[in-house]
Amino acid sequence: MRAAALLIFVTALPLLAIAQTSAGSIDAAAPAISANLDKLQSAASRANIDISRMRIEKWKADGASKQQAEANADSIQRNLTQALPGLIANFRAAPRDMDAGFKLYRNLNALYDVMASFTESAGAFGPRSDYEELAQQLDVIDSVRHDLGNEVEALTASAQSELDRLRTQVRTMQQASAAPPSPPKKVIVDDTEPVKKTSHKKKSNSTNGSSTSKSTPGDQSTTQTPAAKFQ
Secondary structure (H helix, E strand, O other): OHHHHHHHHHHHHHHHHHHHHHHHHHHHHHHHHHHHHHHHHHHHHHHHHHHHHOOHHHOOOOHHHHHHHHHHHHHHHHHHHHHHHHHHHHHHHOOOOHHHHHHHHHHHHHHHHHHHHHHHHHHHHOOHHHHHHHHHHHHHHHHHHHHHHHHHHHHHHHHHHHHHHHHHHHHHHHHHHHOOOOOOOOOOOOOOOOOOOOOOOOOOOOOOOOOOOOOOHHHOOOOOOOOOOOO
8 A cells, every 4th residue: 555655756756846837837938929829910910901892803814723822811800700710719728738738830831831832822913012011921920930949849848857857757657666575584482481390309318317327247046956955
């Protein structure tokens, strides 16, 4: 139980460090992110107005080129008015959410590619004023796109570094817990009472008030020889 609790505690510490590191990075970059989102929102609104004023049907181009330009204009306007505002709002509300930042960045890449092609067509076939106005908004979108890409890349690298360190620590803990534990030291307690040795005292040969008499030759009674018979 203690080993499992220790493993959970050690695992949770790097996760907390990741959250704190990411939070600190985002907090430090929050003013720049907010300013970029403001510029992006303003450029998107202005670009939508500029495209709405264009008279693509009067461009000096063939029918196929005009049809392609009109399709691109419709695609750009749908993105500017429907997709982009929601993505900006999501990332503004949760600047620590890398998923929201990546979705906005991916959308800006797609928007820039179509908008750059459309702007070139405006410069080639339309009035110069149409091109210049739209090109200014395109430059703002491109600048924000690069800044946002760098920010998302930095946050991803930081999070990946912390995750790698976490995996190393968890792997070390797992290897330590999988190692066989050292055998416990045995302490033998002898609670049996030792057998008392009885001391055998030698009996003295001294006589206590009585003595053993030894017979001597003088003490023996003499045997009487029978009297000689007279004849």
